[in-house]
Amino acid sequence: MATLTHDPHVRHYMHCLPFGAQLTGAAHAQPHTRFRFWAPSCDAVQVVFENDACAPLDMTPTGNGWYEAQAQCSSGTLYRYRLDRGQLVPDPASRFQPQGVHGPSEVLDARGYGWQHAHWQGRPWEDTVLYELHVGALGGYRGVMKRLPALADIGITAIELMPLNDYPGERGWGYDVVLPYAPHAAYGTPDELKALVDAAHGLGLQVFLDVVYNHFGPDGNWLGHYAKPFFKAGKRTPWGDALDFARPEVRDFYSDNALYWLTEYRFDGLRIDAAHAIENPEWLRELADHVHARVEPDRHVHLVLENEHNEANLLETHFDAQWNDDAHHALHVMLTGESEGYYRAFADAPIHQLARVLGEGFAYQGDPSPVHAGKPRGERSAHLPPTSFVMFLQNHDQIGNRALGERLRALSDDGALRAATALLLLSPQIPLLFMEEEYGSTQPFQFFTAFEGELADAVREGRRKEFAAFSAFHDAAKRAQIPDPNDLQTFVNSSPPADAPLDDEQRAWMHFYKSALTVRARLLMPRLRDARPLGASVLADDAGNSVNALVARWRLADGETYTIALNLSPNGVRLDAQPKGMVVFETPERARDYTDNDVLPESACVAWLTGAVPEYALHHDARVMQHEEPLA
Structure with missing residues (x-):
């Protein structure tokens, strides 16, 4: 619900919750809740009530386990x-826990x-370039706000906040969320969170929130004491008791939570964590329908899944996209040579799996997976547009779930x-970057x-035990070097310094990203709606053996052909036929000098656009194609 003040440019938003503490009559002398x-x-x-603000108030049972009461108390109670x-x-x-999850709630x-x-009405999904970040590691809401102009300047169009529901x-x-409606107090106040979202919108940035609807954390969750039917009797997940999404109270609790973040806090989208662990695709569809029916029709609001099951059917009508783990795993294996853990499923032919990802969406589309005991994983996805998939090389999981938390530059x-x-x-596909x-x-x-x-002891020892199956940590002395999650220094080590000047190396990387995102904004984004893959083929060496190189093509919305050639092998590889059209990006510099001779050099990526290039892009031609030159 929105209300207007005397200033027509300022609005005040509130989502009326059917449960919890709902303040009413705030404009009157005696507001009540x-x-x-x-x-x-x-x-x-x-x-x-704390501090004897009011006498304890008996709540009236109203049926089906519900209790209600009304009190003359105001905001801050x-x-x-x-x-x-x-x-x-x-x-x-x-709505807020100023003293943490074990303290009182605040009206x-x-x-x-x-x-x-x-x-602000948001941006079309095709415009999205996601940037995942941890609010606490960047100094709270105010710290993140300071970084927004630089992110917008680079070409980021959306920030995605790791969960800030109270833990x-x-x-x-x-x-480890236990109070899904309360933003974490250590990051700032609710109004400071709203100010962050507001500031992002002023810079043309969308804001997404990662939400956890599949479990509660191990400390601070009291629901089992007063609402046992919230959980499935005898059903456990890796994180605790399973939630019973067959119950309307559970479904409504989380459906309203989604609307709450999208309307009261004006988030532009949600990323549903581990949707496969919910084990209720019907409720996921119901959630999406609920959101689309209740959010203002002229707003762009997006729903994204993390889903180990690769359920393509959910992406056909209900959800905008899914995080594409298959793309990450194939690329990671080629870049690092790692093949343990879930990388086993991509160890044999990662370039063929990457080709399938680029040409059809998922690598696993009902194929047996060695990580899933040979059981089929996934559904057919070739009919979906490439924007149904979020691609990434790094994110919180793929870095932080490593024993030492190394980034890719330390591994490749x-x-x-x-x-x-x-x-x-x-x-x-929609790109996602991880902070810094x-x-x-x-x-x-x-x-x-x-x-x-x-x-704390159980989490520390459990994490070290988890890595005992990896060759690098068979030895107990090696496992003892895995950082203690509860040590403050582990958090400090993971928190980028604030306001640190860029050195030459950092500046060069930044220009690389900015150049590529400039190409994306000018030449791809306007043509991505209804784009379709035309297939991807793996390249071979002179002996006919497949190498870590491929060519992928797409038909863009205006009918033009877009081509990317990638070579992650240590040697140049012959292109059967050089793609026609204009080179719009290349790395390394002058890679097209080789491709003119039908050779794709080692560690190269070249993109071509066949057809008319918009006039507005041509005068930036040199800067677009040579990423080493800084962009204005």
Whole structure:
């Protein structure tokens, strides 16, 4: 819901929650708050106010496990629920926890923030270049806000925030969420989060939020005490008790959560973490339908999945895209030579799997996977547009879930990495970068938490035990070197320095990214809607053996042909027939001198556009094609 002030350019947004604490009558002398709480496992519930602001208030049972009450209290009031005259718990739909997940919840007036860029309607999905970041590692909401102009200047069009739904402790990745409606207090206030989103919109940047709907964290979740039916009896996941999405209360709790972030905080999209672990595709469709029906029709709002099952059917009508792990795994194996863990499924023919990714979307489309005990994985995806897939070389998982959190520059050759990065930035699939990647960062991003006591010990030892199956960590002494997630230094090691000047090497990487994203913005984005792959073919050496090189082609929306040739092998490889058209990007510099002779040099990526190049792009021709020259 939106309300207007006397200034027609400022709006105040609030999503009316059907549960939790909903402030009403805030403009009157005596505002009041309605409390609504689902506690089917309790016989009695009270609202208890901190600092004796009001006397404890008995809640009235209204049927099906619901309790309601109304009190004359205003924004800033701290409260908890008392279960059966005993245990005090926070509100599961708390809008803010100023003292953390174990403290009281706070009544908020969501209409208190005046949005300066209320005219913002988002951007089409085809315009999206995602930049994943950790808010805490970049200094909270204010720290992220300082970085926005530089990101927009490079060519980023969307930032994606790792989960900030409240979790225990001052620091963590955010996937141990226990209060999904409360933004994490250590990052700043709710109004500061809104100011970050507002500022991003003013710069033309979308803002996405990573949300966790498949489990609760191990510390601070009290739902099992008062709402046992929220969970499936006897069903466990790797993270705890499974949620029962067959229950309408569970479905509504998370559907409203999605709308809450999209309407009250004006996020432009959500990334659904580990959607496969929800194990309820019907609810995922229901969620998407709910969002599309309730969000203003003129807004661009996008829903993206992480889904190990590669369920292409969800991308046909309900979701904009899925994170394409297959693309990452194939490229990672070619860049690093690693073949342990889930990379086993890509160890035999990664270039053929990458060719399938570029030509058909997923590498695994019902094929048996060695990582899944030989069972089929995935569905046919060749009918989907390339923009149904989010491609990445690095993200929080693929860096931070390594034992030492190394980035790709610490594991691969710079020339080959540049070639793979050019493919990432210039493929018609939607690119995603991880924070500081654009500067060629070698700083690790490690797994960090702030658990205490026995839980801290269990997390530290469990993580080290997890890596015992990897050859580099068979030895217990080697495993002992894996950083302790709860050590503050692990977080410090993962946090980029603020306001640090760029050195020459960082500046060169930044110009590389900016050049490629300029090509994407000028020549690809306007032509991506309804683009379709034309196939990808693997190249061979003189003996006819496949090498880590390929050529992929797409038909763009205006009918022109777009071609990318990639060579990640250590030697040049012959092109059967040089693609026709204008070279719009190349790495290394002057790679087209070789391709003119039907040879693709080692560690190279070259992109051609066949057909008319828009007049507005031609006068930037030299700067577009030679990434080494800084862009104005």
